[in-house]
Amino acid sequence: xxxxxxxxxxxxxxxxxxxxxxxxxxxxxxxxxxxxxxxxxxxxxxxxxxxxxxxxxxxxxxxxxxxxxxxxxxxxxxxxxxxxxxxxxxxxxxxxxxxxxxxxxxxxxxxxxxxxxxxxxxxxxxxxxxxxxxxxxxxxxxxxxxxxxxxxxxxxxxxxxxxxxxxxxxxxxxxxxxxxxxxxxxxxxxxxxxxxxxxxxxxxxxxxxxxxxxxxxxxxxxxxxxxxxxxxxxxxxxxxxxxxxxxxxxxxxxxxxxxxxxxxxxxxxxxxxxxxxxxxxxxxxxxxxxxxxxxxxxxxxxxxxxxxxxxxxxxxxxxxxxxxxxxxxxxxxxxxxxxxxxxxxxxxxxxxxxxxxxxxxxxxxxxxxxxxxxxxxxxxxxxxxxxxxxxxxxxxxxxxxxxxxxxxxxxxxxxxxxxxxxxxxxxxxxxxxxxxxxxxxxxxxxxxxxxxxxxxxxxxxxxxxxxxxxxxxxxxxxxxxxxxxxxxxxxxxxxxxxxxxxxxxxxxxxxxxxxxxxxxxxxxxxxxxxxxxxxxxxxxxxxxxxxxxxxxxxxxxxxxxxxxxxxxxxxxxxxxxxxxxxxxxxxxxxxxxxxxxxxxxxxxxxxxxxxxxxxxxxxxxxxxxxxxxxxxxxxxxxxxxxxxxxxxxxxxx
RNA sequence: GCCGGCGUAGCUCAGUGGUAGAGCAGCGGUUUUGUAAACCGCUGGUCGGGGGUUCGACUCCCUCCGCCGGCUCCA
Numbered sequence: 134x135x136x137x138x139x140x141x142x143x144x145x146x147x148x149x150x151x152x153x154x155x156x157x158x159x160x161x162x163x164x165x166x167x168x169x170x171x172x173x174x175x176x177x178x179x180x181x182x183x184x185x186x187x188x189x190x191x192x193x194x195x196x197x198x199x200x201x202x203x204x205x206x207x208x209x210x211x212x213x214x215x216x217x218x219x220x221x222x223x224x225x226x227x228x229x230x231x232x233x234x235x236x237x238x239x240x241x242x243x244x245x246x247x248x249x250x251x252x253x254x255x256x257x258x259x260x261x262x263x264x265x266x267x268x269x270x271x272x273x274x275x276x277x278x279x280x281x282x283x284x285x286x287x288x289x290x291x292x293x294x295x296x297x298x299x300x301x302x303x304x305x306x307x308x309x310x311x312x313x314x315x316x317x318x319x320x321x322x323x324x325x326x327x328x329x330x331x332x333x334x335x336x337x338x339x340x341x342x343x344x345x346x347x348x349x350x351x352x353x354x355x356x357x358x359x360x361x362x363x364x365x366x367x368x369x370x371x372x373x374x375x376x377x378x379x380x381x382x383x384x385x386x387x388x389x390x391x392x393x394x395x396x397x398x399x400x401x402x403x404x405x406x407x408x409x410x411x412x413x414x415x416x417x418x419x420x421x422x423x424x425x426x427x428x429x430x431x432x433x434x435x436x437x438x439x440x441x442x443x444x445x446x447x448x449x450x451x452x453x454x455x456x457x458x459x460x461x462x463x464x465x466x467x468x469x470x471x472x473x474x475x476x477x478x479x480x481x482x483x484x485x486x487x488x489x490x491x492x493x494x495x496x497x498x499x500x501x502x503x504x505x506x507x508x509x510x511x512x513x514x515x516x517x518x519x520x521x522x523x524x525x526x527x528x529x530x531x532x533x534x535x536x537x538x539x540x541x542x543x544x545x546x547x548x549x550x551x552x553x554x555x556x557x558x559x560x561x562x563x564x565x566x567x568x569x570x571x572x573x574x575x576x577x578x579x580x581x582x583x584x585x586x587x588x589x590x591x592x593x594x595x596x597x598x599x600x601x602x603x604x605x606x607x608x609x610x611x612x613x614x615x616x617x618x619x620x621x622x623x624x625x626x627x628x629x630x631x632x633x634x635x636x637x638x639x640x641x642x643x644x645x646x647x648x649x650x651x652x653x654x655x656x657x658x659x660x661x662x663x664x665x666x667x668x669x670x671x672x673x674x675x676x677x678x679x680x681x682x683x684x685x686x687x688x689x690x691x692x693x694x695x696x697x698x699x700x701x702x703x704x705x706x707x708x709x710x711x712x713x714x715x716x717x718x719x720x721x722x723x724x725x726x727x728x729x730x731x732x733x734x735x736x737x738x739x740x741x742x743x744x745x746x747x748x749x750x751x752x753x754x755x756x757x758x759x760x761x762x763x764x765x766x767x768x769x770x771x772x773x774x775x776x777x778x779x780x781x782x783x784x785x786x
Numbered sequence: 787g788c789c790g791g792c793g794u795a796g797c798u799c800a801g802u803g804g805u806a807g808a809g810c811a812g813c814g815g816u817u818u819u820g821u822a823a824a825c826c827g828c829u830g831g832u833c834g835g836g837g838g839u840u841c842g843a844c845u846c847c848c849u850c851c852g853c854c855g856g857c858u859c860c861a
Contacts, residue, residue: 348787353857397852448861509860717819720819
C-alpha cells in the first residue's frame with residue numbers, strides 16, 4: 134500500500150475546502166463534531182485566517198481545548214450569534230431539533246433537524262428575526278443543572294440530539310445551559326453578556342451535514358453565517374469573498390482558455406487547451422530541469438499494470454475502492470495505475486544495487502487515475518485523472534537525514550520561484566497501528582524533524598498522525614491573498630520495501646533493506662496549476678504567460694513593421710502575436726488586458742519611422758518608447774523563472 | 787455516495803402553460819484608428835438527456851446526467 138494514501142488524504146482535505154469566498158470555516162466542524170455538546174471554539178489561533186484545509190487530523194491539536202477565558206471576544210460573539218440564529222429558527226419554524234452551533238474561522242453555524250427544508254429564501258426572515266432579538270438586547274444567562282434536571286428538561290422539550298450530547302458529557306463535569314429570552318440550549322459557553330453585543334452578521338449558506346459527521350447518521354440541515362465586531366469588518370470580509378470569487382480558477386480557466394472539463398468526456402477529467410497546455414509545459418520543463426540539477430534521474434512508467442503487481446503492492450487489498458475496474462488483456466487482468474510507486478520499485482529490481490549506488494532519486498510526472506466520489510470533484514482541485522510530480526528516494530539508513538534536508542530545501546526553492554515564501558510544515562508521527570521496526574520509525578522521524586530545524590521551516594507536530602507505513606512531513610504554503618494550501622509531502626515508507634523485498638548490498642557484503650521516501654513537491658500538476666491561477670489571479674508572470682507580448686499596430690500601415698518585430702522577438706523565443714484586427718487601438722488594448730498579456734507594444738507611424746516600440750505593461754501601464762533591443766533585454770531579465778515584474782501601478786482590470 | 791441549489795446561443799444572463807430573447811463573442815461590410823469597448827448588418831438554440839401530465843411544456847411531475855455549496859469517504 135502505497136504511501137500515497139496519506140498524501141491522498143491531505144490532498145482531499147485541501148480539495149474539499151470551501152471555495153474562495155467561503156473561506157475556511159469548515160475545518161472547525163470535525164473538531165467540534167466529536168465533542169460532547171455545543172462546543173466552544175477551539176484553537177483558532179493555530180490556523181491563520183482563510184485556512185482552507187485545516188480539517189487535517191491533527192490529533193495532537195484536537196485534544197487541546199481552550200479555556201474559557203482564552204476564547205476571544207470575537208469567537209464568543211460568533212458563538213452567541215449561532216444561538217441567536219437557533220432561537221430565530223425555533224421561533225419561525227415548527228418542530229426544530231437542535232444539535233450544535235459553534236463559531237468558525239469567520240462566523241458560525243448551527244445544525245438543526247426540522248421538517249421545513251431551509252433554503253436561501255428563508256435567510257431574510259431568519260436574519261430579520263435575529264435582528265429583532267439583537268435589538269431586544271436579551272441577556273445570556275448561565276444556568277447550572279444536575280444531570281437529572283438537564284435530562285428532564287431536554288426530554289420535555291423533545292430534544293433528542295441534545296440528550297445524546299448530554300450523555301457524552303463525562304460524569305462529574307458541570308452541566309450548563311445558556312438561556313437567552315425563551316431559548317435555552319445545552320452549552321458550555323461562554324457567551325456575550327447580552328444579544329446587544331452582536332454587531333454584524335449575515336447568513337451565507339445552508340448545507341446538509343451528517344449528525345456527528347457520520348454517514349450512517351441522519352442528515353441535519355446546517356446554516357452557515359459570518360459575523361464580525363463591526364459592519365465595516367463584515368463588509369471587508371464580503372469584499373474578500375468577492376476577490377476570491379474573481380480568482381476562481383474554474384472561471385479564469387474558461388475565460389483565459391486554459392482548460393475545461395466536459396460532460397461527455399466525464400467529470401473530473403481535464404481537457405488542457407493550448408494556452409493552459411503551454412503554461413503546463415513551461416512548469417514541467419522547469420520542474421524537469423530543476424530535478425536534473427538536483428541529482429534526480431527521470432523515469433517513465435506505463436499507465437496500466439497487471440493485477441499481480443497491485444496485489445504485491447497491497448493496493449488491491451487496501452485501496453481497491455479508489456481504483457478503476459480491471460480490463461482483460463490476453464486473459465490477464467490489468468489495472469489503470471492509481472500510483473506510480475510499484476513501477477519505480479520494479480525499475481529498482483531490474484538489477485542488483487550496492488550501497489555505493491545509493492541514494493537513488495527517481496522522479497516522474499506520472500499520470501494516475503483514481504475513483505473519487507462524484508460529490509467531491511471540484512475544478513482542478515479534485516479530479517479523477519491527474520499527474521503527480523512524484524519521486525522516490527531509495528537510500529541507506531545513514532543517508533536519510535541529508536536526503537530529507539535536501540528535499541526540504543529543494544521544495545523551499547521551488548515554491549519561492551512561484552512566489553510562495555510563507556511555508557509551514559506538519560510533522561506526522563507514528564500512529565498506533567503501524568508497520569516497520571520502532572527503531573526505524575524513530576530514526577526516520579528524527580531525521581524529518583532535524584531537516585525542518587536545519588531548513589528553518591516552522592512546524593507543528595501531529596502526534597500519531599502519520600500513515601501506518603511511515604512518518605511524514607506535509608507542507609502548506611500561503612498564497613497571494615493569504616489562503617493556505619496543503620501542497621508538498623515527504624513520506625517514509627517501511628511497507629513497500631518489505632512487500633517487494635527490496636535489498637541492496639552493504640559494505641559488509643550482506644543484503645540490507647533500503648529506506649524508501651516518497652515525495653511530491655506540487656502534489657498534482659492539475660491542482661498546482663489551479664492554485665497558481667488563483668494565486669496570480671490569472672495574470673501569470675512573464676516566464677509562465679502563454680502569450681508574453683502582443684503587438685498592436687495602429688492601422689494596417691504598420692502591419693509589416695509589426696510582423697518584422699514579431700519575427701525578431703519570436704527568434705529570441707518570446708511568445709508573441711500581432712493583433713491585426715480592424716479595431717481601434719483602445720479595443721486591442723482592452724482585449725489584451727482582459728487576456729492578461731504582460732506586454733503590449735503599440736505601433737504607430739512614429740514608431741515605424743524611428744524604429745522604436747511604445748511599451749505598455751498590463752499592470753504598470755504606459756512605459757514609454759524604447760528600442761526593440763532595450764525591450765528584449767528587459768523581457769529577458771523579467772522572464773526568468775522567478776523573475777521580478779515591473780512595479781505595479783494600480784490599473785483597473 | 788448523501789443534503790440543498792442550479793442547468794436557456796461560445797460566454798453572461800432575461801423569459802411563471804400559448805410562435806425562444808438581450809448584451810458580448812463570431813461572421814460580412816463600412817471606418818484607417820495613439821494606451822481599457824467605432825458603426826451597420828448577419829449567423830447562431832433538440833431551453834442538459836429521457837419519460838410523463840396537457841389541446842399545447844423552457845415553464846408542471848418523474849428519472850438520469852452534469853455543475854455549484856456543504857457533509858461523508860480518504861488503507
